[in-house]
Amino acid sequence: MTTMTAARLHEIGGKFSFDQVALPQPGPHDVLVKVATCGVIPNLLNVTRHFPEWYPFLPLPHLPAIFGLDAAGTVTAVGEAVRGFSVGDRVYVNPGLGCGQCRFCRQGEAARCDAYTFMGYFGFGAGSSELFRQYPYAGYGEYLTAPANNLVRLPDSLSFAHAARLGYLGTAYAGLKKAALGPGQSLLVLGASGILGVGAALLGLAFGATRVLVAARDEAALEKLRQVDPARVVPIHIGSGDLREQILAAQPGGVDAMIDTLGAKAPAQLSVDSMQAVTRGGRIVQVGGVAGPIPIDPHPFMCAQLQYIGSLWFSVEEGEELSRLLGGGLVDLSLLQSRAYPLERLNEALEDIQTQGDGFSNFHIVHG
Numbered sequence: 001m002t003t004m005t006a007a008r009l010h011e012i013g014g015k016f017s018f019d020q021v022a023l024p025q026p027g028p029h030d031v032l033v034k035v036a037t038c039g040v041i042p043n044l045l046n047v048t049r050h051f052p053e054w055y056p057f058l059p060l061p062h063l064p065a066i067f068g069l070d071a072a073g074t075v076t077a078v079g080e081a082v083r084g085f086s087v088g089d090r091v092y093v094n095p096g097l098g099c100g101q102c103r104f105c106r107q108g109e110a111a112r113c114d115a116y117t118f119m120g121y122f123g124f125g126a127g128s129s130e131l132f133r134q135y136p137y138a139g140y141g142e143y144l145t146a147p148a149n150n151l152v153r154l155p156d157s158l159s160f161a162h163a164a165r166l167g168y169l170g171t172a173y174a175g176l177k178k179a180a181l182g183p184g185q186s187l188l189v190l191g192a193s194g195i196l197g198v199g200a201a202l203l204g205l206a207f208g209a210t211r212v213l214v215a216a217r218d219e220a221a222l223e224k225l226r227q228v229d230p231a232r233v234v235p236i237h238i239g240s241g242d243l244r245e246q247i248l249a250a251q252p253g254g255v256d257a258m259i260d261t262l263g264a265k266a267p268a269q270l271s272v273d274s275m276q277a278v279t280r281g282g283r284i285v286q287v288g289g290v291a292g293p294i295p296i297d298p299h300p301f302m303c304a305q306l307q308y309i310g311s312l313w314f315s316v317e318e319g320e321e322l323s324r325l326l327g328g329g330l331v332d333l334s335l336l337q338s339r340a341y342p343l344e345r346l347n348e349a350l351e352d353i354q355t356q357g358d359g360f361s362n363f364h365i366v367h368g
Contacts, residue, residue, distance in 0.1 A: 006141030007346045008064040013049045015347045016140070019064070024137050024145040025077075031085055031148050032077035033093060036160040038139025039070030039167055040341070040349045040363035041195075047122055059123040061132040068120040068139025068365070069095050072154065072163035082148045092152040092163045092323070093144065094170075094316050095119040097131045100147075111312045118313075119146065140346060142367055152319035155327030161340065162326070162333050164364040165199070166319065169331075172200035172259070173322045174314035175287040176207055179257035183208030186251050188236075188258040190274050193221035196261035196288055198335070198359035201225050204259075205232060206330045213250055215243070215274065221359060228332060243270060247277035254279030261288040268294050280304040287311050336362040343367060 004023050007016040026032045044067065051058060061067075075089040085091070097117045098110030105113050115127025120138025123131065137144035154163055181187055187204040191197045192214035198221075204212045205228065214225045215236035222235035234250045236243070248254060254277050262270060271290050278284055284306065296308060314322070325331060339361050341349040346365060353363045 004142040005343065006066045006137075007068075007343055008066055009048055010064045012052055012063070016067075018344055021066075021141070023143060026079045026145045028079040028081040029147055029149070030079045030145045031075050031082060031091075031151065033071065033073045033091060033144050033146060034076045035071050035139055035142060035144060035367050036073040037071070037164040037367070038068040038365045039164040040346075040353055040365060041069060041167070042353050042357055044069070044121075045350050045354065051122060059126070059128040059132070061136065062129070065132075066120060066136065066138045066141045068141070069118060070164050070167040070364075071095075071120070071139030071144060072160045072166070073367075075151075076143070078148070085148050085151060089151075090154040090156070090160075092154055092166050092319065093119070093139070093146045094150045094152055094314075094319050095121065095138070095167075096313050096315075097135065097147070097150065099127055099131070108315060108317065110315070119144075140343065140365060142343075150316055152316060152323050154323055157327050157329070158323065161338050161362060161364060161366075162336065165333075165336060165362055166322065167313075168195045169199045169203065169326075170314035170319050170322055171287055171311070172196055172203050172261070174318050175259050175285040175311040176200065176203055176257075177318065178309050178311050179259060179283045179285045181207045181209055181257045183210075185209050185256040186211035186213065188213045188215065188247060188251075188255040188274060188277070190215050190258060190260045190270065191262040191266065191288055192216045192225060192359075193218040194261055194263065194288075194359045195357075198225070200259050200261055200287075201233070202228065202331050202333075202335070205229055206325060211251055211255075213247060213255060215247070218358075224335065224360065228335070238270065243273040244277045247274065251277075254282065256282050258282065258284045260284065260286045260290060262290040264289055264291045266290050268292055275306075275308075278306060281306070283307045283309060285309045285311050335360050339363045340366045
């Protein structure tokens, strides 16, 4: 076999076509992965239709390009310098690439690299173009190559379908770690009905939080989350009163940690109101990218020793930790409703997720 099928974008604003392309070959430090599943995310249509206009400073791969962010599958070949992985290993491919040379990459913090790039998605700096050239394959192809250092081992108990959700779960996991959330503490998940928010709420329970306040407009979604653990999950309905006062009524004195998963279309005032219900010394972590600006008065932040922290994606190490957590059954993923599409229906899946997706839907592409 010398060729494979891949969905490729040929022009901005266009649909994906299904082309025969050369089967990739792994370099010395790379692996070849036969893709079993790849996540479908709502923002991909924005990337492929609007990013050159909205965010011209965020590079896209040279077209025609293969996209697909959250790929999971089986290792089928390894480069000659690879020692830690073998043919047959079940893996998730963390798409976050750094240059590998700078001080941040060398200390295991690739997300701080000036060239940080998401394989099959977009980049963050001028160096992204070179990384796209080195790794042009992604999850909407039957096979992909990736650095062995970017692989996350998957336990047998974690399905490939659930592994395609690791991008969102990993982002929430890394945010909760930065929030220093621990047993006995309280957590506020702002935007809890979205894909990021649902994951953050489930992980907050796994972290041992005794009170997880979930704030959203969708009352049905809030009730689903409450039923996961009625003793610990407290719904906060946005729009039914003063948000700050609702949070403080549910958690007198304020919450220990807040994770903001609101998307760009949400009003920034929701973030501002929620931040005012964080207790002294608490941490506020931004993972959703709400449209700003968010005004911050330095004086109360100083006196109450509050921290506002941005968190981008997650490291391979954090992915490994999360994989073990999921493999141990500590996170209830049964709430996620599978929405599987074959590769040739990718364009349909991207449209469907705009109108039918919610925080509990697991849209993904299946190969083979």
